[in-house]
Amino acid sequence: MSATPEFLATARAARAGGAKPAKARAILMHPLAKPVLFVAALLPFAWLLYGAFANTLGANPAEALIRSTGDWTLRFLCAALAITPLRQWAGEVALARFRRMLGVYTFFYGVLHFLCYAWLDMGLALDDITHDIAKRPFILVGFTALVLMTPLAATSFNKAIKWLSAPRWRALHKAVYAIVLLGLLHFFWMRAGKHDFAEWSVYAVIVSVLLGDRLLRWARSRAEARRA
Amino acid sequence: MLISNRKSLGLDHGVSSEITPRSVYEERRDLLKLLAAGSAGALLAGWASRDALAQAAGVTRPNKLAALESARSAVAGAVSMDKLTAYADITSYNNFYEFGTDKSDPSHNAGRMKTRPWTVSIEGEVRRPQTLAIEDLLKLAPMEERIYRLRCVEGWSMVIPWVGYSLSELIKRVEPTGNAKFVEFVTLADPKQMPSVSSSVLDWPYVEGLRLDEAMHPLTLLAFGLYGEVLPNQNGAPVRLVVPWKYGFKSAKSIVKIRFVEKQPRTAWVKAAQQEYGFYSNVNPKVDHPRWSQATERRIGEDGIFAKKRPTLMFNGYEAQVGQLYAGLDLAKNY
Numbered sequence: 001m002s003a004t005p006e007f008l009a010t011a012r013a014a015r016a017g018g019a020k021p022a023k024a025r026a027i028l029m030h031p032l033a034k035p036v037l038f039v040a041a042l043l044p045f046a047w048l049l050y051g052a053f054a055n056t057l058g059a060n061p062a063e064a065l066i067r068s069t070g071d072w073t074l075r076f077l078c079a080a081l082a083i084t085p086l087r088q089w090a091g092e093v094a095l096a097r098f099r100r101m102l103g104v105y106t107f108f109y110g111v112l113h114f115l116c117y118a119w120l121d122m123g124l125a126l127d128d129i130t131h132d133i134a135k136r137p138f139i140l141v142g143f144t145a146l147v148l149m150t151p152l153a154a155t156s157f158n159k160a161i162k163w164l165s166a167p168r169w170r171a172l173h174k175a176v177y178a179i180v181l182l183g184l185l186h187f188f189w190m191r192a193g194k195h196d197f198a199e200w201s202v203y204a205v206i207v208s209v210l211l212g213d214r215l216l217r218w219a220r221s222r223a224e225a226r227r228a
Numbered sequence: 229m230l231i232s233n234r235k236s237l238g239l240d241h242g243v244s245s246e247i248t249p250r251s252v253y254e255e256r257r258d259l260l261k262l263l264a265a266g267s268a269g270a271l272l273a274g275w276a277s278r279d280a281l282a283q284a285a286g287v288t289r290p291n292k293l294a295a296l297e298s299a300r301s302a303v304a305g306a307v308s309m310d311k312l313t314a315y316a317d318i319t320s321y322n323n324f325y326e327f328g329t330d331k332s333d334p335s336h337n338a339g340r341m342k343t344r345p346w347t348v349s350i351e352g353e354v355r356r357p358q359t360l361a362i363e364d365l366l367k368l369a370p371m372e373e374r375i376y377r378l379r380c381v382e383g384w385s386m387v388i389p390w391v392g393y394s395l396s397e398l399i400k401r402v403e404p405t406g407n408a409k410f411v412e413f414v415t416l417a418d419p420k421q422m423p424s425v426s427s428s429v430l431d432w433p434y435v436e437g438l439r440l441d442e443a444m445h446p447l448t449l450l451a452f453g454l455y456g457e458v459l460p461n462q463n464g465a466p467v468r469l470v471v472p473w474k475y476g477f478k479s480a481k482s483i484v485k486i487r488f489v490e491k492q493p494r495t496a497w498v499k500a501a502q503q504e505y506g507f508y509s510n511v512n513p514k515v516d517h518p519r520w521s522q523a524t525e526r527r528i529g530e531d532g533i534f535a536k537k538r539p540t541l542m543f544n545g546y547e548a549q550v551g552q553l554y555a556g557l558d559l560a561k562n563y
Contacts, residue, residue: 058382063526138519193518
């Protein structure tokens with residue numbers, strides 16, 4: 001984690017000077033980079049698991065588990081969506097190595113979030129869960145996001161890209177934009193009950209920047225294509 | 229041992245008068261059953277009273293704040309037999325938005341609130357409007373210990389040993405006029421002491437209200453303490469309302485003004501989200517919040533993480549005491 005600012009500084013210097021961002025590249029391409037990220041991404045899960053058993057999650061541990069897993073789903077989703085703009089901005093292709101893992105972790109925390117809700121809130125009563133999903137738009141929106149995430153997670157290996165063909169695979173994975181918007185709406189609705197949008201606004205700004213960047217690039221490339 | 233004859237087996241009766249008639253032995257059995265049941269009942273009663281004693285003994289002061297002496301309340305329904313929620317949970321898991329919207333914010337931020345000097349002004353449709361110092365309020369009526377269930381609109385609950393007296397004690401002394409139909413509670417909103425009062429989460433000050441007959445109900449408590457000590461700031465020091473059959477947000481904290489009015493007050497949550505929080509906000513398992521069910525609740529500190537949530541009771545279990553207040557009222561419409 002502490003490597004990030006240094007890496008950014010290096011990348012920025014590289015952009016400004018046109019030199020090869022050798023150091024950043026060395027970190028990103030290091031054989032341990034992926035295992036380190038893999039373990040780091042498991043830390044929130046380990047912390048929550050420990051908290052559940054050691055009873056350090058406060059007076060309402062069930063609520064803490066449901067909310068934290070939801071928070072981490074959104075955080076990993078933002079991180080996964082940040083890879084492409086960051087890669088383009090820093091001119092560092094090696095960043096793309098981590099996108100898939102972040103995406104799969106988003107799904108992992110999303111599933112945990114759903115399981116916590118289904119188990120801790122609904123007591124795993126299938127009838128109650130289906131009823132709740134159908135009855136409450138706020139739950140339905142979150143559940144839809146998870147359902148949409150499933151085929152993306154299921155096609156997160158190289159052979160899947162081959163089977164589907166790259167263009168089809170890419171089209172399928174565009175669903176991530178719908179997923180992030182549904183996730184934001186789900187969070188908004190949850191906070192709307194208490195009129196408390198401070199935290200939500202932070203995510204909304206981050207997502208706007210990440211999606212706005214894509215929109216801009218898309219508009220620019222279209223304009224260029226028209227000119228050509 | 230050799231069984232030699234029928235007599236030793238008790239199967240042989242020389243004289244027919246020795247045979248116990250069926251009706252007699254059946255009666256005997258009934259008597260025995262009754263005795264057994266009775267003794268079991270007595271045993272259970274013993275257990276129950278032991279539980280109650282344990283409960284009384286359980287309200288041991290945490291020795292954090294000044295003691296507040298009280299006698300156990302004699303008001304019907306005022307002493308729940310449910311297991312008490314731990315002091316640590318009651319004082320660290322709070323909704324007190326003036327100090328922040330996170331449950332842990334009030335316990336972190338409320339320390340800077342000054343509760344002395346403190347006055348509560350009584351205004352509006354009363355014959356004797358007045359401003360009472362907290363010291364006078366504390367002496368106004370004998371302190372009672374009341375163990376109430378508290379059900380939050382968010383779906384969790386606690387059992388809290390409050391110290392205070394019926395709000396009716398105060399109301400009687402200020403003599404409401406015939407125009408007084410509602411009571412409005414205005415709470416402290418001082419941005420210097422309360423970091424979140426500058427936020428737009430709610431329209432400050434926090435205002436709550438009751439119908440006059442609800443306010444006069446003996447269970448409606450003006451609370452000054454919990455667990456035998458004065459209220460911690462995060463729980464609404466130095467004086468708050470506790471209405472045990474309504475969702476927790478109806479019980480205004482850190483009250484500075486009590487107004488008697490003719491029209492139904494516009495309360496803070498009604499102003500913020502009318503479709504979600506009504507004026508009555510009686511605990512009702514059959515009327516859901518738009519985003520979650522109110523049929524069940526999680527008892528803080530008691531129901532384990534994986535335990536199924538417990539069913540929520542009509543009027544939070546105080547239906548026998550308060551049900552008649554709402555006779556003929558459509559509770560789904562007047563949520």
